[in-house]
Amino acid sequence: MKIIADAFGGDNAPLEIIKGCLDAQKAYGVEILLVGDTKKIQACAAENGLDIQNFELLQADDVFQMETQPTEILKAGKNTSMAVGLQALADGKGDAFISAGSTGALLVGATFIVKRIKGVKRPALGAVMPSAEGPFILVDTGANVECTVPMLCQFARLGDIYMKKILGVKNPRVALANIGAEETKGTPLQVEAYQALAKLPDMQFTGNIEVRDIAFGKADVVVADGFTGNVIVKMYEGVAKMITNSLKAMFMKNLASKLSYLGVKGGMDEFKKKMDYKQYGGAPIIGVQKPVVKAHGSSDARAFCNAIKQAIDCTQNDVCGAIAEALKGGEAHGTASE
Secondary structure, three states: OEEEEEOOOOOOOOHHHHHHHHHHHHHHOOEEEEEEOHHHHHHHHHHOOOOOOOOEEEEOOEOOOOOOOHHHHHOOOOOEHHHHHHHHHHOOOOOEEEEOOOHHHHHHHHHHHHHEOOOOOOOEEEEEEOOOOOOEEEEOOOOOOOOOHHHHHHHHHHHHHHHHHHOOOOOOEEEEEEOOOOOOOOOHHHHHHHHHHHOOOOOEEEEEEEHHHHOOOOOOEEEOOHHHHHHHHHHHHHHHHHHHHHHHHHHOOOHHHHHHHHHHHHHHHHHHHHOOHHHOOEEEEEOEOOOEEEEOOOOOHHHHHHHHHHHHHHHHOOHHHHHHHHOOOHHHHOOOOO
């Protein structure tokens, strides 16, 4: 299996990307195709004592800047490492693509270069997040700020397939993010979506879920429009970081607190691991023909390596094929039409 990686996407590129790829190659035995300015990649590796002789390098002259309009990836950004990498995936030069660069550009590129699965109107950005009962997926987290009822229904279907194929949940509980549990709560979009989701066959829709209940693991798939989903994921990550930093500051306050920490260190380490989003690596773009994963913009080597693991799992479990199969005739179930 060959993974294509954008060497210059993200805050810590290219060093942490190179290190993450090396870790993944060692851990999972995958081939790596690294895309970007090959001279800079080789120089970075040499300066940091990293052996990349087993990597395949693909030249890309430019880097897609965060402030650039996402649609420019199809125009002026054709020679960026992200665009060249996506084209390489579309051309069959690898099995999956990963970038920690611009989310908007990656979504546009995945949609129009790699292309959508037949029946998918809007690819969605899914975020695998920790909860008290284990991981869940939140769909959408920013790809589609404004949504229709059929789009939300399709997001539910995409998330359901992902949880079954990647995380092994046999009958995922699917819930709609809302301001109340009652089916009449929310805007007209949520009210109508509730009724439509309840009618979808072969899926366990459990109703609305309030945001405060998400962290307690009361759903395996949380469905939301991109605006709501993005707010949830950003708040979720921020609160988790605040809690862990506050606990650390509390235990490091003085000698007595430091000694007391030794007694709870095992539990604290377990808590930190459970709340660490880096263990999931990034967010898959669900609904395109080949696996594309958006790694966190601040990814270090560990996070990027885990994003590669996610791409490997998507490829080995043929998530894209499963979605294509599930959406055959999907319009009859309200999953593909608008």
